[in-house]
Amino acid sequence: MKKPISSLILVFLATCSINAQAIPDKVKDYLNTKYDAQESGNWQGMPDECGDSKVWSETADFNGDGQADHLVRFITGKNTTALRLNVVVFIAKDGGFVPAPIIDDGPYNERLGSFVMKSGMEINPGLGEEGEGPMVVLKNDGVMIQICETDNAGVYIYDNGEMKLVREVMQEKADDSSSASLPETIKSVLNKQYAGWTKAPKGELCGEKNLFETGDFDGDGKTDYAVHFMTKDKAGKPRLLLFAFIDRGSYFKAKKVSESSDSNDFPQMSFSTIKKGESVFTGEAEGDFVILNRDVIREYLCETDAAKTFEYKDGKFSEMDLYSP
Numbered sequence: 001m002k003k004p005i006s007s008l009i010l011v012f013l014a015t016c017s018i019n020a021q022a023i024p025d026k027v028k029d030y031l032n033t034k035y036d037a038q039e040s041g042n043w044q045g046m047p048d049e050c051g052d053s054k055v056w057s058e059t060a061d062f063n064g065d066g067q068a069d070h071l072v073r074f075i076t077g078k079n080t081t082a083l084r085l086n087v088v089v090f091i092a093k094d095g096g097f098v099p100a101p102i103i104d105d106g107p108y109n110e111r112l113g114s115f116v117m118k119s120g121m122e123i124n125p126g127l128g129e130e131g132e133g134p135m136v137v138l139k140n141d142g143v144m145i146q147i148c149e150t151d152n153a154g155v156y157i158y159d160n161g162e163m164k165l166v167r168e169v170m171q172e173k174a175d176d177s178s179s180a181s182l183p184e185t186i187k188s189v190l191n192k193q194y195a196g197w198t199k200a201p202k203g204e205l206c207g208e209k210n211l212f213e214t215g216d217f218d219g220d221g222k223t224d225y226a227v228h229f230m231t232k233d234k235a236g237k238p239r240l241l242l243f244a245f246i247d248r249g250s251y252f253k254a255k256k257v258s259e260s261s262d263s264n265d266f267p268q269m270s271f272s273t274i275k276k277g278e279s280v281f282t283g284e285a286e287g288d289f290v291i292l293n294r295d296v297i298r299e300y301l302c303e304t305d306a307a308k309t310f311e312y313k314d315g316k317f318s319e320m321d322l323y324s325p
Helices: 025-035 166-172 184-193
Strands: 057-060 069-076 084-093 096-107 112-117 122-124 142-147 153-159 162-165 212-215 224-232 238-247 252-260 269-274 279-281 289-291 296-301 307-313 316-319
Touching: 025 069, 025 096, 057 112, 069 096, 069 112, 084 112, 084 142, 096 142, 096 162, 153 166, 162 166, 184 224, 184 252, 212 269, 224 252, 224 269, 238 296, 252 296, 252 307, 252 316
Parallel strands: none
Antiparallel strands: 057 069, 069 084, 084 096, 112 142, 142 153, 153 162, 212 224, 224 238, 238 252, 269 296, 279 289, 296 307, 307 316
């Protein structure tokens, strides 16, 4: 299966020194105060197992103020079965440092690496299928989070006090579905049929996720909506639903796209729309692709290559028969 289109495709990779750069005493004081008092055990720097890099702390300027900020990757826990992973940026401010976590007390993954991406580097934030989309140049230093030996990676930048995926920041500032309001008629359906529904939870690599995206799934020229949300079944068990709401003029027709009851997948499940005219690969050989004649919905796991593509056909959403290794 091809990589999910939300993955950030890197044009230039950061180069890393072998030894960790010195952590300021005030950063150490923060870590000692917050983590050494916990029963889970003291914090310790986590060497990166990707390639030869053993970096677990780096200096950079993430907010562009000319001061030295710090990226620190560390673990807590007394034994291998209880290890927790943290990747935190410390922003220099007023003689001290303000933490901006990327991964906060996440599950331990020895294959996860974090690296500084220098300002001026070009990346493709993966807004289009198979790497298509606008190239962006990092204004300030950023952070790449990557699962070793895979293309699963994301670049985070500092924005309004938080470290956010480049893709999220672009969407938040764009005039599209991420900044628009979900129609009240759709909210009413959700409130009535799925009382207490919530937005899909964010994960370590997914980050903050869109509640919905727009598209034209039936090809009639009207704006439809794809909505990703959490609810509970009659037994009270949580489940993650992906629904499409098809514009029928005076109302929206709700159509279930997919459903998951695996709580382990909830934080890492995300979705996006692929627009009409874009290509979707159906095989390994060059030229094995189709050009979409209408918008479709892609659902994927952020940490893997697993993905499903759904098209609206014959009054329902069905999985497209695409290449899958």
